[in-house]
Amino acid sequence: MLVSVVAGALWAMLPAYVPNNAAVLAGGGRPIDGGRTMGDRRLLGDGKTWRGTLVGTLAGVALALVANGVAGPVGDTVGVALPRFPLAAAVGLAAGAMAGDVAASFLKRRSGRERGAAFPGLDQLDFVVGALACAALLAGGWFATTFTPGRLLVVAVVTPALHVGTNVVAYWLGLKDEPW
Ligand code: CTP
Ligand code: MG
Numbered sequence: 001m002l003v004s005v006v007a008g009a010l011w012a013m014l015p016a017y018v019p020n021n022a023a024v025l026a027g028g029g030r031p032i033d034g035g036r037t038m039g040d041r042r043l044l045g046d047g048k049t050w051r052g053t054l055v056g057t058l059a060g061v062a063l064a065l066v067a068n069g070v071a072g073p074v075g076d077t078v079g080v081a082l083p084r085f086p087l088a089a090a091v092g093l094a095a096g097a098m099a100g101d102v103a104a105s106f107l108k109r110r111s112g113r114e115r116g117a118a119f120p121g122l123d124q125l126d127f128v129v130g131a132l133a134c135a136a137l138l139a140g141g142w143f144a145t146t147f148t149p150g151r152l153l154v155v156a157v158v159t160p161a162l163h164v165g166t167n168v169v170a171y172w173l174g175l176k177d178e179p180w
Helices: 002-026 050-078 087-110 122-138 140-146 149-172
Strands: none
Touching: 002 050, 002 087, 002 122, 002 149, 050 087, 087 122, 087 140, 122 140, 122 149
């Protein structure tokens, strides 16, 4: 029971977990804000680029399609019914994860934090809130049946830990400038 809720929740979030990491690998080039400022600070900063955002979103959607292809055999092996992703849900989760991260950078700049500064809480949950909100918007019926209260609870508890863990690893590997 617990295993099936956890497995279902993490599987349902796969298209939202990948974009941020793909953006770290692909980032660079023109910043989304084009260097524009609001007051005396950047609108978003150099850490949010078109390339990172686009590649991140495409990576999330691609992973959803791969997940759809293997959900049957994997689910049978684990003994759990795993969720599938209609395209609208995949796009919502992936683009929403990137949008949440971008929105967080906007808030970080407004609160005086320079690029790369930590904002505990926001850093770990921005992309979750963005992903869930966009998926609910683009695929409401799918969202309601897929994200049961139990799965949402698992997502809220496990995601911050996963996020901290992957960022520490990316920092160790020299892919990221800060371990958050
Ligand atoms: N990245 C990107 N585009 C995005 C998100 C991330 O290009 N939409 C890349 C950037 O190279 C960025 C790196 O991934 O520097 C790490 O992402 P993140 O920690 O989100 O950005 P920060 O550089 O820390 O900037 P911020 O303070 O705005 O979060
Ligand atoms: Mg950062």
